[in-house]
Amino acid sequence: MSGLLALLDDVAAIAKVAASSVDDVVGQAVKASSKAAGAVIDDAAVTPKYVHGFSAERELPIVWRIARGSLFNKLVILLPVALLLSAFAPWAIAPLLMAGGTYLCFEGAEKVWHAINPADHHAEDLYKEKLSDAHLEEKKVAGAIKTDFILSAEIMTIVLSSLPPGLAFAMEASALAVAGVLITVAVYGAVAVIVKADDVGLRMAAAGRHRRTRAAGKWIVRNMPRLLRLLVIVGTAAMLWVGGSIIMHGLNEMDVKAPYQTIHDIAVAVAALVPEAVRGFTEWFVTALIDGIAGLAIGLVVLLIVNRIVAPLRRRFAPADREPTEKAGRG
Numbered sequence: 001m002s003g004l005l006a007l008l009d010d011v012a013a014i015a016k017v018a019a020s021s022v023d024d025v026v027g028q029a030v031k032a033s034s035k036a037a038g039a040v041i042d043d044a045a046v047t048p049k050y051v052h053g054f055s056a057e058r059e060l061p062i063v064w065r066i067a068r069g070s071l072f073n074k075l076v077i078l079l080p081v082a083l084l085l086s087a088f089a090p091w092a093i094a095p096l097l098m099a100g101g102t103y104l105c106f107e108g109a110e111k112v113w114h115a116i117n118p119a120d121h122h123a124e125d126l127y128k129e130k131l132s133d134a135h136l137e138e139k140k141v142a143g144a145i146k147t148d149f150i151l152s153a154e155i156m157t158i159v160l161s162s163l164p165p166g167l168a169f170a171m172e173a174s175a176l177a178v179a180g181v182l183i184t185v186a187v188y189g190a191v192a193v194i195v196k197a198d199d200v201g202l203r204m205a206a207a208g209r210h211r212r213t214r215a216a217g218k219w220i221v222r223n224m225p226r227l228l229r230l231l232v233i234v235g236t237a238a239m240l241w242v243g244g245s246i247i248m249h250g251l252n253e254m255d256v257k258a259p260y261q262t263i264h265d266i267a268v269a270v271a272a273l274v275p276e277a278v279r280g281f282t283e284w285f286v287t288a289l290i291d292g293i294a295g296l297a298i299g300l301v302v303l304l305i306v307n308r309i310v311a312p313l314r315r316r317f318a319p320a321d322r323e324p325t326e327k328a329g330r331g
Contacts, residue, residue, distance in 0.1 A: 059195045062141060067188035069145035073152045074180035082160045083173055093161050094250045100154035101246030101295075102302060108239030109299025111232070155183055158246075194231070198224045241288050244295025263290045 085092055159179045163172060197220055204217025252260035264287070271283040 058137065060192060062137060063188055063192050063195060065141050066144045066148065067184060069141070070148045070152060070184050070188065071181070073145070073149045074156060074184060075177060077149075078153055078156045079173070079176050079180065082156050082176055083169070086160060086172060087169075093157060094253050097154070097157050097161065097246050098250035100150065100157060101243040101250065102298060103150055104154065104239045104243030105247070105295040105299035106302040106306070107299070108236050108243060109296055109303045111236045111239070112296065113300070113303060152180075154242075154246075156180060194227070197227075237292060240295035240299065241292040242295075244291035244293070244298065245288070247298060248291055248294065259294070263287055263294075266290065 085096070156176065156179075159176060160172075163175055167175070201217045201220030201224065205214050205221060206217070208214040208217055248260045248263060251257075267283045267286040267290070270286045271279040274282050
């Protein structure tokens with residue numbers, strides 16, 4: 001009997017340690033995921049455009065296909081690469097972050113440029129009108145998964161760099177995996193809610209039993225286009241802010257300290273002009289604003305290089321029967 005009690009005591013102790021480890025993994029994953037908030041917001045804001053234009057019954061299946069591709073990107077491809085980097089080439093994490101940050105700046109600058117010059121999309125839209133719905137769905141899903149790969153790589157690298165040094169291999173792998181799943185569920189759960197909100201609003205407006213329900217449904221339908229436009233703006237701002245911030249921090253870590261230090265000094269100087277209660281927020285806001293401006297400047301330079309050098313070379317050496325349906329440089 002005493003042996004059985006001792007065994008049960010050992011099992012309880014092991015279970016307690018296991019539970020503690022699970023709590024640690026989830027805690028590390030959530031904490032590290034929060035550092036990737038900007039890229040996550042960008043991911044959630046970018047994805048709804050890939051569902052736009054399809055019938056209501058195809059919206060959720062398309063979101064699910066993209067979500068599965070995102071999980072594959074994070075867990076099957078990027079997780080092993082992140083662990084290999086952490087083990088054998090930690091010095092490469094900062095340059096990779098900066099490369100991803102440059103891509104985010106490029107994406108954000110491209111959105112700003114297209115907002116100023118909407119005619120740039122005209123040829124692409126005419127071509128897409130000629131595609132069948134099935135072909136267009138396949139093309140959009142593939143494009144969404146490719147874009148997600150870049151954003152997921154950025155997210156996973158940020159999460160990896162945010163984990164405390166010296167973690168055991170199993171803990172690090174588990175934290176990265178949990179973070180990848182949590183972020184994917186959060187992003188594509190939000191996307192699913194966004195793309196179906198107008199259908200829910202229509203049903204509420206048409207079949208609601210109470211006047212307030214019908215009014216709420218009409219309000220949702222009326223305001224969803226505004227929400228989607230706001231998401232595009234927020235996503236673009238997040239791209240530029242996160243991309244610029246990553247590049248500034250990366251340069252600072254590589255001993256090019258002047259840009260980072262200058263931004264910090266400006267933010268501190270501006271924060272000193274406001275009441276103490278809002279100084280912390282003011283310093284953060286000024287830093288984010290300047291990072292975003294720097295990100296836009298960097299992105300416009302990359303966009304110029306892509307459009308004036310890369311795109312002509314790509315057209316020159318591309319097969320003659322290939323349709324240039326997408327902007328050069330887009331993932």
